[in-house]
Structures are given as C-alpha cells and as structure tokens.
Amino acid sequence: MTHSKESTRTGTLIWISGPVVKARISGPISVLEQVHVGEARLAGEVIGLNHGLATIQVYEETNGLRPGEPLCGTGAPLSVMLGPGLLANIYDGLQRPLAVIRDQQGIYLRHGSQAEALPSKKWNFTPRARAGDLVHPGSVLGVVPETQLIEHRVLIPIAVEGKLIDIARQGDYAVHDVLATVEDAGGARHPLTMVDRWAVRTERPVQERLEPSRPLITGQRVLDTFEPLAKGGTAAMPGPFGAGKTMLQQALVKWCDADVIIYVGCGERGNEMAEVVNEFQRLTDPSSGRPLMERTIFVANTSNMPVAAREASIYSATTIAEYYRDQGYAVALMADSTSRWAEALREISGRLEEMPTEEGFPAYLPSRIAAFYERAGRVRTLGGNEGSVTMVGSVSPPGGDFTEPVTQYTQRFTRAFWALDRALANARHYPAINWQTSYSLYVNTVAAWWAKETAPDWQALRSTAAQVLEQASRLDQLVQLVGAQALPERQRWILDAARLFKEGFLQQNVVHPIDAYCAPAKQVALLRLFVELYQVGQQVIESGTPLARIHQVLDIRRLVQIKETVPNDQVDQITQLLSELKARVNALVPAERKA
Ligand SMILES: Nc1ncnc2c1ncn2[C@@H]1O[C@H](COP(=O)(O)OP(=O)(O)O)[C@@H](O)[C@H]1O
Ligand SMILES: [Mg+2]
Missing domain, CATH: 2.40.30.20 (Elongation Factor Tu (Ef-tu); domain 3)
Incomplete structure (x- = not known):
C-alpha cells in the first residue's frame, strides 16, 4: 500500500x-x-x-x-490490498511482505520493500456469475483455489452494482488482469480484477449482525469447557510477563477451528515472532494434513520496528480478517500484545503534546479499544453468507497489575476474560489461567452446541467441577491453618477431586504430542470421568467407607495422566475405565449397607 x-x-x-x-x-x-x-x-x-x-x-x-x-x-x-495470495504471507503493519530469518532480529523487510503485497503468480479463476447477471456488492464473481485449505471467493467490490456485461472464462490470470466489466445504472463501466482495496480504519459493511451461536473450539480444556469463546466473540487475555500469553495465543493459532487465522505480533520480540513463523512452516492441520500456513496470515510489528506502524498493524489485520469473513469464512484474529499497541498510541499522543489521562494514555484510549473489538462479530455478509471474526487480544499489564487502564478497558469491551496468573505459572500450572478470576459470557451461547454434539448434561458436568474447585479453594485456606489430616474425610475427598480437575483436566501441556490438542469429545469424557468418580466416592464415604479404601481403588496419580495417554480418537477407553472404576468403588460398600 x-x-x-x-x-x-x-x-x-x-x-x-x-x-x-x-x-x-x-x-x-x-x-x-x-x-x-x-x-x-x-x-x-x-x-x-x-x-x-x-x-x-x-x-x-x-x-x-x-x-x-x-x-x-x-x-x-491508508488501505490494504485484498485478493488471493494473502494466505501464508508475513506482512508488516503496512502490508509489506517480510522475510523471516532465524537469528537475533528475526524478521526483516524483504528486499525491494516497495514490492506488491500480493504475489504476481497466476491463479486459476472459475467464474460463478454470467454475463447479463445483476451483481451487487459482496456477490461472488468467481473462485480461486488460493490454497488447498481455502477457496478464495472473488467478490464484487462494495461500491459496484449493476449488470455484468462480460466475464472471463475459466483460466489462469494474474491479480491485476481484468476479469469482468459491470455497467451501473448510470451507464458507467467498472472493470473488475481479483484485487480490492480497503481503507484500514473503516469497517467493511455487512448486511446484518448476528449473535454468536457456535463455540470456537481451541482444544484447550480450560478454555473450551470452562471459559468458552464463541465464533464472532471477543476475549481478553491479560497476564504478567512470562505467564504464558504468547504460548497460549500460539496454541490457539495452531488448533482453533476457525477457517482462517490472522496472527498479529505487535511490539513483541522479533526472534520470538520468527520462531513462531518457522515453527508454523513445519506444522500441519490435524484435520486435513495440509500445512497450517495455508490458512494463516502473519502481521508482524516487532519491538525493533517503528512504533507508528504498530498502531496501523491492528487495523490492517482487522481489515484482512473482515475480507475473509465477507467470503463466508470463520476468521480468528489473535493480537499479541494489545498493550504494545496502546503504548504506540501513547507515544504518538505524547509527541503531539496531547493532554494525557491515566498513566499517560490519551483520552481516546477507551474508544480506540472499543472500536477494535467492535469489528469482531458473527454477520450475514453483503453476499448473504454467514461469516465471523473472532478476536483474542493479549494484554501485558506492567507488573501484572490488572487495574491499569489497558486491562480495564479491554475487560470492559470483551466478553471472555482469561486471566493468566503469576502464581499458577510459578507452580508450572499451564495454561496459567486463573479459574476463579476468569469468566466467559458465552457459556449459555455455546451450551446448546455442547449438549447436542457431546453430552446433554454438559452444563451440569462443568458446574459440578466448578463447585468442587470453589469448595476446595476455601478448604485450602483451612488446610494451611490446621493441616489436611484435621479435615473430615468428606472434605479431604473434595481436595482429592479438585486435584483431579486441576492436574488431570485444567493443566495441559502445549508441546505434548497427545495432550496439546484435546478434542471436545475427549474433554467431556475426562470431565465426566472425574465428576462421576467424585460423586461415587462421595456416596461411599457417606455410607461409612474410609477414604483410604477409595485410594486403594483410585490411583489419583495415574488418573491425572489419562489426558496424556488416551488419544483423541480412543475416547471409549475413558468411558470404559469410568465404568470399571465406578464398579470397584461401589464394591467397597458391603452389600448389607447398600440395602
Ligand atoms: N502452556 C505452557 N506449557 C509449558 N510451558 C509454558 C506454557 N506457557 C508458558 N510456558 C513457559 O513460560 C514461558 C513464558 O511464556 P510466554 O508465553 O512467552 O509468556 P508471556 O507471553 O506471557 O510473557 C515459556 O517460555 C515457557 O517456558
Ligand atoms: Mg509474550
């Protein structure tokens, strides 16, 4: 551009x-x-x-x-160039192609940085409209196999409406070749290519905004089961330095079930960004086996790049996200870290000698944050399809203090709040998401999907688990005073169950070959395993069975490892184990007491 x-x-x-x-x-x-x-x-x-x-x-x-x-x-x-060839690319905030190099700095502007944003290769275009058709903004002119994962839909640009007077035949064309001509009501002729331009600070129009309805599955148990995100929703991910924001963002980029992913590396270290990109070049999509790069676009404005371009990168990325949304795709935009973006605003505002407000940020900080997250959503596109942009922004509050302005405003304008916690990270509990301070306003939105696709009692299972965790955290305070041995067995069993949920469910290893991605069915099977073992244990304790006997049957250390031993496609093993263990625990109660 x-x-x-x-x-x-x-x-x-x-x-x-x-x-x-x-x-x-x-x-x-x-x-x-x-x-x-x-x-x-x-x-x-x-x-x-x-x-x-x-x-x-x-x-x-x-x-x-x-x-x-x-x-x-x-x-x-300021605008971006939109068309086939965006996918698998790495851009700076001004949409200039970047080269990634494995070294100290990591990412460089490619030689001849005036190079076009879109590659000059030819694409195989198949028309989807015919001469004589009346076409509207957003309707599909034709399609191009942009990658094996994503079919690019060439849309009629927003300002063009009228009669299609000619259209190219199927064949190979470059992005600037004229493919069709539209004559509008006034008789003016508009030649169309595969390229559209869009001003980055202006939201692309839609027919209608819809409420999110389906979950964005991330394969991360603590998120999907406890703090779910919906397609078209927004999430804030605040956490102190080193708490695991970047690792978690990257897990989402790898595993979330959006069609297209835009990852904005904003103000973070260049070598960190280079590592991600290099790793991506080797990763494959678990469902199709194709390289993950084929559905991913990187926008990098690392800490060594000029600060104003960082400010622009958020808008360039959002515009690209909306462009794929308008083609009918579910897009996810991950921004790491929005604090660096806010700091760019602050620096520019300072140079302008504007009146600063809290912590030196300009008075328009909240409206800018709001305007960014407002571009997320599930929509009916101008072409009549459904598409969505989901946004996840990490926030890096200085000193981990969540009362600072960027965290506060981001929390206000997003609907899921994933709070990463220093104490959990120090205890190597990853992802270090604090299950007490985090929340999602999408639980009721996604419950119907979970009930239909996995288990009708999904809501009940997750609230039982949440209650156990809640009770255990109160008991933990007591334990610190009097020791666990002083508690009645019923309460000690709650602490055991909480350990099952924390270590066997909430903790998840991002680099483990089996555990890195946990499919919804496995999430529910694990959850049910622990919930039902907890419940059956509670019953037999009530009937007078000593806790030590339960421990002879249920080896907690082994149970918390099931997440790493049972693959996603062998969930039956968990169901079978549950019925065996339940039977063995029940057998601890002598027959006469059961009656
Ligand atoms: N899910 C995880 N699994 C294992 N280690 C993790 C995980 N998340 C973070 N870590 C560890 O913490 C370090 C810092 O994480 P990072 O994501 O870079 O933090 P942040 O972006 O919040 O500063 C990582 O280098 C890694 O050693
Ligand atoms: Mg980071």
Missing part, C-alpha cells in the same frame, strides 16, 4: 519528532490521507490538519529527515 498512487508535492516539512512530523501545506490534502514523507518517500498518514499545518505519523524510521523536505499526498486513505 506504499505505492498506491502517483503523488504530488502538497507541503514542506517544518518539524520532526520521532514518528511524528509537521508540514506546511501548499496543496489539497485531507485527514487520514496516506502520504509520502521527505525525499526518501517514507510512508505516513495525516492525523491532524490545522491552520495550514498537517500533522503526520510516519511508519518508518525518520532519522535523517530534515525540515524543507517535501510532503506528497496520495489522495487516498
């Missing part, structure tokens, strides 16, 4: 302060217009216009820029 249009001189630089510059205006220019700054033609965007002065944020290093150099407008807002 750095090369969008011929540009002409519209001003002269007079002031330079890091990523912010000011210019005296001599020609037409508007707010949010994309500009070229200086002799070097650095990419920038007008963020203010006042009394003949333009304020510009610059997306590249401004070292060496001098007053007197030219400012050139492009006549267009």
